[in-house]
Amino acid sequence: MTPHFGIIVIGDEILSGKRADKHLPKIIELLAARGLSLAYAEYVGDDPERITATLARAFAAARASGDVVFSTGGIGATPDDHTRQCAARALGVDLALHPEAKRLIEERIRDTAKEQGTVVEPDRHDNLHRLNMGVFPVGAEIIPNPYNKIPGFTCQAGQGAVHFVPGFPVMAWPMVEWVLDQRYAHLHQKSAFIEKSVIVMGSMEAALTPLMLAIEAEHAGVKVFSLPSVDHPEFGRHIELGVKGSVEAVSLAYPALLSGLHQFNLQLGPELVR
Numbered sequence: 001m002t003p004h005f006g007i008i009v010i011g012d013e014i015l016s017g018k019r020a021d022k023h024l025p026k027i028i029e030l031l032a033a034r035g036l037s038l039a040y041a042e043y044v045g046d047d048p049e050r051i052t053a054t055l056a057r058a059f060a061a062a063r064a065s066g067d068v069v070f071s072t073g074g075i076g077a078t079p080d081d082h083t084r085q086c087a088a089r090a091l092g093v094d095l096a097l098h099p100e101a102k103r104l105i106e107e108r109i110r111d112t113a114k115e116q117g118t119v120v121e122p123d124r125h126d127n128l129h130r131l132n133m134g135v136f137p138v139g140a141e142i143i144p145n146p147y148n149k150i151p152g153f154t155c156q157a158g159q160g161a162v163h164f165v166p167g168f169p170v171m172a173w174p175m176v177e178w179v180l181d182q183r184y185a186h187l188h189q190k191s192a193f194i195e196k197s198v199i200v201m202g203s204m205e206a207a208l209t210p211l212m213l214a215i216e217a218e219h220a221g222v223k224v225f226s227l228p229s230v231d232h233p234e235f236g237r238h239i240e241l242g243v244k245g246s247v248e249a250v251s252l253a254y255p256a257l258l259s260g261l262h263q264f265n266l267q268l269g270p271e272l273v274r
Contacts, residue, residue: 197242
């Protein structure tokens with residue numbers, strides 16, 4: 001069974017509009033490049049109770065149906081970073097300093113001292129505090145961070161997992177790619193999908209609904225979609241009507257959709273393939 005992929009974007013700065021979310025479109029892009037697709041997304045602010053509840057749902061989906069969820073943000077060690085603690089609560093496990101994370105953070109401390117031309121002071125307060133970024137739920141696995149070595153982490157739940165990466169795109173996106181390529185290479189292209197649609201002028205969605213239902217009933221594995229528009233600069237009021245699914249399923253369902261539309265004697269515009 002191909003798992004569903006999801007994303008959780010955490011941070012008050014996203015919900016307040018202070019920062020625009022860039023993770024959702026990028027993860028859609030990274031999945032699509034591997035023949036995969038995003039099934040759902042959630043946004044949550046820096047509220048520990050809400051984060052815990054959101055992660056609990058993600059872990060439940062991972063256990064129940066093997067879902068793969070990426071969580072971005074909140075894994076630092078400042079007072080408004082709650083994700084690591086909330087993940088542990090959602091799993092019902094303790095937090096502990098991960099040995100490999102400790103090694104990587106100490107390596108980063110040494111690199112920083114070398115770059116600044118200073119003496120390494122591993123017992124200095126700020127350096128000890130940095131180790132908190134390696135305190136993960138017990139049983140977590142490391143996600144390497146090629147930008148500054150401070151790792152993310154993975155929590156397995158049944159056949160699925162939740163993967164935690166920083167909120168910074170420059171760090172998060174290579175880490176997501178690593179997870180997709182190292183852990184899910186066997187899924188690449190296996191769930192490749194395609195969309196085929198046509199611009200329909202002069203009709204209402206209600207009139208086309210019986211045809212849409214019939215296509216879905218007759219062609220397992222496809223979804224019929226309609227995207228109405230009232231003020232398109234080229235087509236004006238119209239409906240983009242199409243089907244999406246596996247290449248094989250769409251190759252059968254789309255001609256049936258076109259055939260059904262011709263029976264309505266409608267004006268059809270360009271056909272689109274994604």
